[in-house]
Amino acid sequence: MALLSVRGLRVAFRSTVVVDGLDLDVSESRTTALVGESGCGKSISALAVMGLVPWPGEIIGGEIDFEGRALSQLTADERRRLRGRRIGLISQDPLAALNPVHTVGAQVAEAHLAHGRMSRREAWSLAVEALAEVGIPTPAQRAHDYPHQLSGGQRQRVVIAMAIACRPALLIADEPTTALDVSVQAQILDLLRRLQAEHAMGLLLITHDLGVVAEMADRVTVMRGGRVMEEADVRQLYAAPQHAYTRALLAAVPRLDRRRERLATVETSDA
Amino acid sequence: MINATDKQLAWRRAGVLGRRLSSRLLWGAVTLLCTTGIVFSLLNLAGDPAQAMAGEKADKKTVEQVRVQMGFDRPLPVQLAKYVARVARGDLGESSFYRRPVAELLLQRLPFTIALALGGLLVWVGIGVPVGVFTALRRDTWIDRLVLVLAVLTYSVPTFWLGRMLQHALAYRHAWFPVGSFGGPANLVLPSVCLGLSGVGYYARLVHTNMVDVLPSEYVRTARAKGLTEWVVLWRHAFRCAMLPVVTVLGLDAARLLGGVVFTETIFAWPGLGSQMVQAIPNLDIPLVLGTVLFAAALVVVSNIVVDLLYFWLDPRLRDEGLV
Numbered sequence: 001m002a003l004l005s006v007r008g009l010r011v012a013f014r015s016t017v018v019v020d021g022l023d024l025d026v027s028e029s030r031t032t033a034l035v036g037e038s039g040c041g042k043s044i045s046a047l048a049v050m051g052l053v054p055w056p057g058e059i060i061g062g063e064i065d066f067e068g069r070a071l072s073q074l075t076a077d078e079r080r081r082l083r084g085r086r087i088g089l090i091s092q093d094p095l096a097a098l099n100p101v102h103t104v105g106a107q108v109a110e111a112h113l114a115h116g117r118m119s120r121r122e123a124w125s126l127a128v129e130a131l132a133e134v135g136i137p138t139p140a141q142r143a144h145d146y147p148h149q150l151s152g153g154q155r156q157r158v159v160i161a162m163a164i165a166c167r168p169a170l171l172i173a174d175e176p177t178t179a180l181d182v183s184v185q186a187q188i189l190d191l192l193r194r195l196q197a198e199h200a201m202g203l204l205l206i207t208h209d210l211g212v213v214a215e216m217a218d219r220v221t222v223m224r225g226g227r228v229m230e231e232a233d234v235r236q237l238y239a240a241p242q243h244a245y246t247r248a249l250l251a252a253v254p255r256l257d258r259r260r261e262r263l264a265t266v267e268t269s270d271a
Numbered sequence: 272m273i274n275a276t277d278k279q280l281a282w283r284r285a286g287v288l289g290r291r292l293s294s295r296l297l298w299g300a301v302t303l304l305c306t307t308g309i310v311f312s313l314l315n316l317a318g319d320p321a322q323a324m325a326g327e328k329a330d331k332k333t334v335e336q337v338r339v340q341m342g343f344d345r346p347l348p349v350q351l352a353k354y355v356a357r358v359a360r361g362d363l364g365e366s367s368f369y370r371r372p373v374a375e376l377l378l379q380r381l382p383f384t385i386a387l388a389l390g391g392l393l394v395w396v397g398i399g400v401p402v403g404v405f406t407a408l409r410r411d412t413w414i415d416r417l418v419l420v421l422a423v424l425t426y427s428v429p430t431f432w433l434g435r436m437l438q439h440a441l442a443y444r445h446a447w448f449p450v451g452s453f454g455g456p457a458n459l460v461l462p463s464v465c466l467g468l469s470g471v472g473y474y475a476r477l478v479h480t481n482m483v484d485v486l487p488s489e490y491v492r493t494a495r496a497k498g499l500t501e502w503v504v505l506w507r508h509a510f511r512c513a514m515l516p517v518v519t520v521l522g523l524d525a526a527r528l529l530g531g532v533v534f535t536e537t538i539f540a541w542p543g544l545g546s547q548m549v550q551a552i553p554n555l556d557i558p559l560v561l562g563t564v565l566f567a568a569a570l571v572v573v574s575n576i577v578v579d580l581l582y583f584w585l586d587p588r589l590r591d592e593g594l595v
Contacts, residue, residue: 091489099493101587159493
């Protein structure tokens with residue numbers, strides 16, 4: 001049974017429909033990639049699963065089932081208790097995602113405090129453990145640092161530590177490597193893979209990077225202009241893309257084994 | 272910075288703070304010096320201090336006698352230099368009207384002014400900040416627009432008019448509060464409201480704007496994604512960051528608060544520094560007026576330095592500025 005199952009999701013900002021009939025499944029220990037160009041509605045879909053679609057956006061149709069429960073049937077407080085505890089979110093820009101005036105240790109500890117009965121001291125030591133788990137060196141000292149004192153890769157590790165603090169069943173990673181240096185990107189992907197294997201998490205990976213998809217995903221959903229273009233197993237998608245848009249996307253990926261005058265371009269949806 | 276130990280970093284931070292503090296103190300001293308010079312010149316332009324001291328009906332001989340006795344015959348720059356030198360030794364001189372040390376007169380009135388200023392500040396912050404947060408959460412609703420109109424109104428109403436209206440409505444027509452002067456805590460209510468009301472609208476809008484800036488930010492979303500309750504998201508994450516610019520403005524507004532105190536004290540016959548100074552001006556009591564202005568200027572300088580340090584503490588990013 002799928003951990004997360006999205007059927008016919010529609011999200012609109014006032015009269016503009018930005019997600020129009022999204023179907024998506026994420027299974028335990030598996031990775032589903034949601035691929036598409038910027039502004040195609042993939043991030044908003046992730047926020048819809050979190051229940052955090054920003055005003056004035058709203059879900060106008062479809063159903064999101066998580067662990068067999070329809071999220072639309074839950075109260076606001078029940079949804080809040082799912083966030084962080086059962087569903088973790090990693091966002092694109094780690095510097096923007098961290099509050100500049102609180103130490104990273106406090107920001108991780110907060111996630112523990114929100115979902116468990118414990119003292120601040122216990123939450124702090126759990127936070128230090130979480131920082132160690134995501135590979136931050138000397139975590140007991142770094143926990144006292146503020147976000148601006150860490151490097152980009154370390155900040156993203158902190159964001160991941162917050163997201164996995166309560167051992168969620170589903171991890172949503174919205175462009176987790178886009179804001180990072182190329183050398184750090186691979187480390188972060190390795191970390192995500194390791195954590196996923198250790199905790200049997202389902203991973204919803206949102207990206208526009210087809211290289212990342214090939215490396216990480218089991219299944220792929222291709223979106224364009226709020227609609228699903230294609231949904232397939234990752235090998236099948238790369239071997240035999242069914243949709244013209246997917247073929248165009250794949251053709252736009254630079255390859256080392258071919259010489260090209262120019263990279264292929266993709267017609268944008270609003271052109 | 273990368274290779275520095277935590278201890279070295281702490282020392283460098285202390286160094287940055289020390290340099291900042293000393294430059295602030297230096298500028299504070301320059302500010303006080305300029306203030307003294309300007310007020311001293313203005314007072315001497317306003318009239319003849321010797322005549323004022325001897326009395327309006329005093330004959331020429333007496334006036335000249337007073338002039339020589341008090342040193343008013345010396346050139347103004349010399350008088351000013353002498354005054355500054357005396358103040359530097361901690362002596363504010365003697366009031367020419369009351370014939371008592373200025374410092375004693377100031378200290379006598381100071382508690383009343385502090386009480387009133389704190390009352391005004393409490394109205395500013397105690398009403399303005401919650402209203403600002405509330406309207407930021409109810410953005411673009413009718414209540415937000417109503418508060419905006421009220422904010423502009425209260426900000427635009429002059430203190431002296433507002434004071435008279437409050438007295439008329441709440442002390443004279445309905446005797447809910449005493450009209451003026453000092454008697455007990457109830458006497459503080461109307462003057463505090465009068466002093467604080469203009470700031471309420473201003474701070475409500477300032478907090479509103481900053482909250483509206485901060486609320487859609489990504490770290491607020493992250494806080495929600497962690498499953499924190501709205502209350503914690505609002506205060507620990509959004510409000511804390513929204514207050515950074517507000518604190519700066521509060522420090523700069525210390526001057527406005529003291530200016531308002533002068534009007535308010537005069538209207539409500541409040542026995543503070545402001546009303547004492549207003550009485551001292553027609554008497555051309557130069558030492559008392561200068562002493563009061565100098566004291567107020569020093570308060571503004573000190574409050575700016577305090578806010579600077581507070582900001583240093585509130586925003587951890589500033590501590591590492593200039594370290595890399």
